[in-house]
Amino acid sequence: MKLFKYSFLVFSLFILACQTDDESSTSNDGSGNGANFSENFGIQKSASFFGTVKDEDGNPLSGVEISIDSQIKITDDNGIFYLENASVNESFAYLKASKSGYFKGSRALVPSDGINNVSIILLTKSVTSTVSSGTNAIVSLPNGATVELDGNYILADGSSYSGNVDVYMKFLDPVDEDLFSIMPGMLYGQDISGGESGLDTYGMVAVELESSNGESLNLANGSTAQLTFPVDTSLLSTAPGTIPLWFFDEEKGYWIEEGQATLVGNEYKGEVSHFTFWNCDDPFPVVNACIKVIDSNGNLMANTLVTIDAPNLATTNSGYTNIDGEVCGKIPANVSFTVNIIDPCGNVAASEVKGPFSSDTNFSITLTNAISNQTITGTLNDCNNLAVTNGYIIYRQGNNSRTTPVIGGSYSFSFLDCVSASNSFTIEGVDINSAQTSGEVTFTSTPPVTSISPLFTCDTISEYIEYSIDGIPMVLSTNDILDTTQVSNFPSAFVVSSTSPTTNGLQNFIIFYTPVTGIYTVSSGNTLIAIEDVFIDNNQPNALQTTLNYASTIGDYHSGTFGGTYTDSNTNTVRNLSGSFRVLRTQ
Numbered sequence: 001m002k003l004f005k006y007s008f009l010v011f012s013l014f015i016l017a018c019q020t021d022d023e024s025s026t027s028n029d030g031s032g033n034g035a036n037f038s039e040n041f042g043i044q045k046s047a048s049f050f051g052t053v054k055d056e057d058g059n060p061l062s063g064v065e066i067s068i069d070s071q072i073k074i075t076d077d078n079g080i081f082y083l084e085n086a087s088v089n090e091s092f093a094y095l096k097a098s099k100s101g102y103f104k105g106s107r108a109l110v111p112s113d114g115i116n117n118v119s120i121i122l123l124t125k126s127v128t129s130t131v132s133s134g135t136n137a138i139v140s141l142p143n144g145a146t147v148e149l150d151g152n153y154i155l156a157d158g159s160s161y162s163g164n165v166d167v168y169m170k171f172l173d174p175v176d177e178d179l180f181s182i183m184p185g186m187l188y189g190q191d192i193s194g195g196e197s198g199l200d201t202y203g204m205v206a207v208e209l210e211s212s213n214g215e216s217l218n219l220a221n222g223s224t225a226q227l228t229f230p231v232d233t234s235l236l237s238t239a240p241g242t243i244p245l246w247f248f249d250e251e252k253g254y255w256i257e258e259g260q261a262t263l264v265g266n267e268y269k270g271e272v273s274h275f276t277f278w279n280c281d282d283p284f285p286v287v288n289a290c291i292k293v294i295d296s297n298g299n300l301m302a303n304t305l306v307t308i309d310a311p312n313l314a315t316t317n318s319g320y321t322n323i324d325g326e327v328c329g330k331i332p333a334n335v336s337f338t339v340n341i342i343d344p345c346g347n348v349a350a351s352e353v354k355g356p357f358s359s360d361t362n363f364s365i366t367l368t369n370a371i372s373n374q375t376i377t378g379t380l381n382d383c384n385n386l387a388v389t390n391g392y393i394i395y396r397q398g399n400n401s402r403t404t405p406v407i408g409g410s411y412s413f414s415f416l417d418c419v420s421a422s423n424s425f426t427i428e429g430v431d432i433n434s435a436q437t438s439g440e441v442t443f444t445s446t447p448p449v450t451s452i453s454p455l456f457t458c459d460t461i462s463e464y465i466e467y468s469i470d471g472i473p474m475v476l477s478t479n480d481i482l483d484t485t486q487v488s489n490f491p492s493a494f495v496v497s498s499t500s501p502t503t504n505g506l507q508n509f510i511i512f513y514t515p516v517t518g519i520y521t522v523s524s525g526n527t528l529i530a531i532e533d534v535f536i537d538n539n540q541p542n543a544l545q546t547t548l549n550y551a552s553t554i555g556d557y558h559s560g561t562f563g564g565t566y567t568d569s570n571t572n573t574v575r576n577l578s579g580s581f582r583v584l585r586t587q
Helices: 037-041
Strands: 044-054 065-068 071-074 080-089 093-098 105-109 115-121 129-132 137-140 146-149 153-155 164-172 188-190 196-211 216-219 225-230 242-249 254-264 267-272 277-284 286-294 305-310 315-320 326-332 337-342 348-354 361-366 373-382 391-397 400-406 410-416 424-431 441-444 449-451 455-457 464-469 472-477 482-484 494-497 509-512 518-521 527-531 534-536 543-549 557-567 574-584
Touching: 044 065, 044 093, 044 400, 065 080, 071 080, 080 093, 093 115, 105 115, 129 137, 146 164, 196 225, 242 267, 254 277, 267 277, 305 326, 348 361, 373 391, 373 424, 400 410, 424 455
Parallel strands: 044 115, 071 472, 188 254, 286 361, 373 449, 373 455
Antiparallel strands: 044 080, 065 071, 065 093, 093 105, 129 164, 137 146, 146 225, 153 216, 164 196, 188 196, 196 216, 196 277, 225 267, 242 254, 242 277, 254 267, 286 326, 305 315, 305 337, 337 348, 373 410, 391 400, 391 424, 424 441, 464 472, 464 574, 482 494, 494 509, 509 527, 518 543, 527 534, 543 557, 557 574
């Protein structure tokens, strides 16, 4: 069985729900570019997104830049971001995620009218191999994925490049249960004729090339490279002899068909003329469906895993319901399939056979009284008993956790509980604006509804760095904060940092040259501020000032504020910066 394969594209992975056949047609300009492909996305609307970014080991990632439309937010210490009222299309929204040291991530989805839940896993970006221009080379991964290079490369401006080439490479296995949080966009693409298609993946390869100076490279015009995609043994029986190749367009947010691969033994091999994520996909016909998961009391079940087994495709497709308990998108046409509702322990909580459907359909799956359902409700206030307006709740039970935004000081969410779980759980409220938390508070569940007594965010997060750019809150970081009196080339300085300095850039940190209480300006050479790879130094016109309360005793806290205007070195535009920090002195 092909576990979690083409995803049924449910919840955030669902593709373009509720379009008719006429609406899904698209004209093509003759080049295969599908000039009118975006007409499939519908009219513009406003939507909000609440999500989590993690690394490959499941750890939350702070300092990740999330962008959609013209909005930019940075994940906090829990890997959380919240984007409100972004401008998107009614059938397509595309979020990008980036952080130094990781491959670019993204998520495409059909936005609901409520708050859309988004989950992204970023892949660590490390050099797989270093090759030389002008020389043929084969770069391999341990699982057998390879790229064969002819040695001809160009820079981003199209000029030729000579020298060493760092090759970054990753293989995405279709049987990986986390595939749809790791892969870019969603499994939806534009075929060679410019039409839309659902995609059934047999493997993905990501390749990026950089010069020895970190400049982006690609294949020279007229050059090609051969990619090898190992096929999992469980998929060989359904793998076609030839299969279309699709590349992910990072600007548009969907896959585009270009070329094909041939099955040789247990591997697909195909030639490509440029690098991004490449995907071996078998396209399939679809109809539209919306599915709601409801408990016996009529509650819409959020964050609930739904899987679909379509026997003739030998796949298991999966995804999670959004905050309104609904998944919408495309399903295989004209076949019967089994819909399963899975609890957090991996048990099947409900199962029904549906289909075949030859046209659009909507249906519900209702959980019985025997199933353990939970609805959690409560309020979150600050220390002045005022409603928290920019915050969230973390629900934890054993190894399972859920997060939900706080709206107007209140929260309420329903979900399928683990049948074998204990009745004890914890709730923690976080106020992003004040960098305060309620701490973890233990409660006992009283199904079907557990009303939580008011929580107050009165515990200051012991260490933090928070800032805003142009009035937009960017980051609250509480992980890996450093305090040291030894800084390379500045032995008398100390550094306040949320991440260690790296050769790829210095992120979210502030260096104070003079370790005493006082007011400093960047232009006087007393302090250096570097934020998300944007260095603010005394070589740029600026009016930045830092107020420092220096901790004279080990075990006390450095604290202070910083702000003013600076010139963004990436865009050459004047930006407004404000922030504060609190960091334990350790030496």
